[in-house]
Amino acid sequence: MLKPKVCMLLCYLPFLDSRIFECEAKSLLNNGYDVTIIAPRKAGLLFDINGAPFNKKFRERVFYYQGIKVVTYDSERRSLNPVSDPLYQLGIKEDADFYHAHELNSFTYGKAIKQDLQQQRNKEVKLIYDSRQLIPDPFPLQINDHTKQQWHKTLLGNLQEADYVITVSNSIKSWYLAMDPMLSVEVIYNAPPLSKHIMNKNTPNDSFVVVHEGNMSRETFEKVIAITEGSNSGTDVEFKIIGGSRYGETFPVPAHLQNRVHIEQWVDYHTLPATMAGADLGLIDLDPTHSLNNMFAMPAKLFSYLNNGIPVVASKCSDIEKFIKTYQCGLVINKRNPAPADYLQVIHHLRQHPEKWAAMGSNARKVMEEVYNWNHMEKRLISIYQSLGSNQMPYLLS
The missing domain is CATH 3.40.50.2000 (Glycogen Phosphorylase B;)
Structure with a gap:
């Protein structure tokens, strides 16, 4: 039985982002899913979580890292037309069962991929939007109102194709439900695996x-x-x-x-x-x-x-x-x-x-x-995927 395939879409984030790679991708892999991350390069190089370029590793255009397939593209080739953008083209090529977008921009490409796979190949795929931030945030003064309105219009259009929205706080969840009470929304906190050993202290240090x-x-x-x-x-x-x-x-x-x-x-x-x-x-x-x-x-x-x-x-x-x-x-x-x-x-x-x-x-x-370590959050993540993939049950690892 083929494993259901997950394709994570990134426009700006590094592929080693802890939420994306260490938590979600690895959890999906360990629960029987085939996982691909499509990630951007800057000036031909992938970059670390602090933005530093990888000069001596991850040079291949496609490679596997810790069991996860990483497909890369040059961000300089980005296009205003989604269908001519490399993220869209590589996403279509992966022909996945689930597309998991992590930014508003990659959510837009995920929407186009979902619609086109349905029209061109008669394939039903599921689209998940992982919203760690509110975009647009209505408060920042440095972003003009016209831009906020355009982003909000884009978000509303994308949400019509979303099968699930994941957020990182209850207030953000409520924000989405206020826009569409029928949305399926879950909170998955940015929580790490439980550390095994901690330093027990009775009083604060002298310093x-x-x-x-x-x-x-x-x-x-x-x-x-x-x-x-x-x-x-x-x-x-x-x-x-x-x-x-x-x-x-x-x-x-x-x-x-x-x-x-x-x-x-x-x-x-x-x-x-x-x-x-x-x-x-x-x-x-x-x-x-x-x-x-x-x-x-x-x-x-x-x-x-x-x-x-x-x-x-x-x-x-x-x-x-x-x-x-x-x-x-x-x-x-x-x-x-x-x-x-x-x-x-x-x-x-x-x-x-x-x-x-x-x-x-x-x-x-x-x-x-x-309550809050990643083992608990992983259960929420896998439950989402299983609820969306009832026609494609994951191949559970022994």
Whole structure:
């Protein structure tokens, strides 16, 4: 029996994106699906999760990596006409049973592929839109209203062909259902597999270690510097930044703080728990003032911190705030854009109440063990595919 075939469509994202490759693609592969990712090259090269080009590997146009087929194309060949675009052409060639799009643009190509396979080959395929962001976000001031209206029109047209929408927060799910109450929508959080070993601590370190994972804005980096400088001998603060700037950007640490602000380059997905071991607090600094995406966000860093039993401090964003207060796994500052002094106040509070810090860390780990690690999210993903593929049951691996 042939395995049902999944084709993931990417316009801008790297094929090694943790949600795409490490979580979804591998889970589908392990549950009996044949998985292909069609990914863009920039200047002839594939690129890593931080945007850095792969100069010495992944040079083949088509290759297999950890059991997953990767088909590549040059993004410079992109066309305004979907049918002459290389992503569309390669997607048609794959002749898959499921097309799984990860951006609004690739969703548009997925729609065209689905319609044309039906018309040209009389083949019924399923289209899934994996919406990790709201596009268009109605709030950003730098995007003009005409562009937002065009994107919204494109989204509505694409949704007519969507068989399922996957989102990353309950508020984003509600947003889609408000547009079309008949949509099939599921929330699959950006949660990692449960880490096997975590460092158990009874009290915060003498020097309080705050960790930040992933992309960091320059504004947040400047807050990190200010927080570190603002701490005194009673609340010495160190920062561990994992990732930070993207390729081509630099965030220089002042010389007098280089022993207290440590920047780890982007690390392998599976080494994240070990890299952030020993941290006392996880930082999520998102400003939702002009971003509905930030207001609704449930970023991967949140679940990475919880996975390690690290309490979280966050700005006032609706979904994160509700989560943290529900599970008592951190503190939310009652401001959309907290100042360094606000974060220092939280750190001082936790230093003064180690029992509260310990309880929040315990709650963080517990909620990951019981509800939110990837093993639980994988069940949601496979359930979606099985519900769509009742006429093509997956070949289950023994």
